[in-house]
Amino acid sequence: MSIEVRQLSFRYGKKAALKDVDFSLESGQFCALLGPNGAGKSTLFALLTRLYAMQNGSIVLNDLDLQKHPTQVMQQLGVVFQQSTLDLDLSVQQNLAYHASLHGLCGTQARLRIAEELQRMDMSNRAHDKVRALNGGHRRRVEIARALLHQPSVLLLDEPTTGLDPKARKALNHYVRQLCADTQLTVLWATHLIDEILPEDRVLLIHQGQLLSSGTGHDLCELSNKQHLADAFEYLTQQTDTAA
Ligand SMILES: Nc1ncnc2c1ncn2[C@@H]1O[C@H](COP(=O)(O)OP(=O)(O)OP(=O)(O)O)[C@@H](O)[C@H]1O
Incomplete structure (x- = not known):
């Protein structure tokens, strides 16, 4: 197992940004973290990279607990933030x-x-x-x-195609998938863009701080009884909006 996130919650004051998020990723897996603006993707990345101190839950990377072994865990992580540095x-x-x-x-x-x-x-x-x-x-x-x-054994990319034109977006997405296939790198690719995801990809669907689904794109479609990922995404996020 490469990453294990358990019962991860985070609040900005009274505002809950992550609520009991639970998932695990296998080594060498390409996984999309899909969610609309404000879903909690960057907050999750900030916790994974120790930019924010954890409030609740646990993060374990290659059997090392982030809170107990921060230095070793950070050595296993590569990060591309949303804003270029x-x-x-x-x-x-x-x-x-x-x-x-x-x-x-x-x-x-x-x-x-x-x-x-x-x-x-x-x-x-x-x-x-x-x-x-x-x-x-x-x-x-x-x-x-x-x-x-x-x-590193894990690469985190927070909306890495922000500001790129469609051709460059596609090329970058392809490069990272190739990287994943050629090496045993585990990739977590945060995005709000459906066309960066393939139906067979593992997809963590996050909305309003909650993980709504963690199967493949196909599973998302089945769960929502929709044929296309874009429709499934719209349906599942709207359902949460209605329930809120
Ligand atoms: N510093 C902050 N103080 C208060 N609320 C915050 C802060 N940063 C984020 N939030 C709120 O927490 C929630 C999650 O935000 P976050 O930036 O993690 O989402 P995101 O999925 O990365 O969105 P985006 O795609 O817009 O970057 C949002 O409701 C956001 O308004």
Whole structure:
């Protein structure tokens, strides 16, 4: 088991952002975290990455409890946040070298890891370009390469296609799926866009802080008696709105 989240709840003051969220992911699985704006996706990521202190529940990654073994767990995690955090005026190589040094990778070791990840992302020929010169899709690829430098077993991506055009969105989605298939990386891909999800994908459907379903896209359709994922998503989220 790669990630186990149990009874995870979180409040911003009186506002409940996550309510008893429970799920587990197998190693090497591509899983979509699907939810409309305000569903609780970023809050979940902030808890998984220790940006926020946990209030209730538990998070276990590769059998290590996040609260008991924070350093070891963070070494297993790679993260691409919703907002880009690359320095536009540094080159791709410089951005990656800085991040590598934060993970204790220096000199030849860092250069090797950077070269490997840029090659995997098909970005080797852009290593010495300033990030400012890259288009949005390529910047995202650099962020993924950066997140993988320390060879984590789990990659979290929070709405990674924000601001990309449809072609770049599709390409990035394809890259990450390929990565998942080629390595044993576990991927949690947060999105509110149905077209980034395949019917056979594992999908965690979250709405108003509650996990509504955790099967495949096909299961979602069956659960809601709809043929298409988009209709199932609309139906299930509307049902919760009506019940609230
Ligand atoms: N700092 C905060 N203070 C108070 N409420 C917050 C705060 N951050 C988020 N919320 C609320 O918590 C809920 C969950 O927000 P969150 O950002 O986790 O959702 P999301 O699914 O990531 O949405 P988006 O797709 O818009 O990023 C929302 O109702 C949001 O308004």
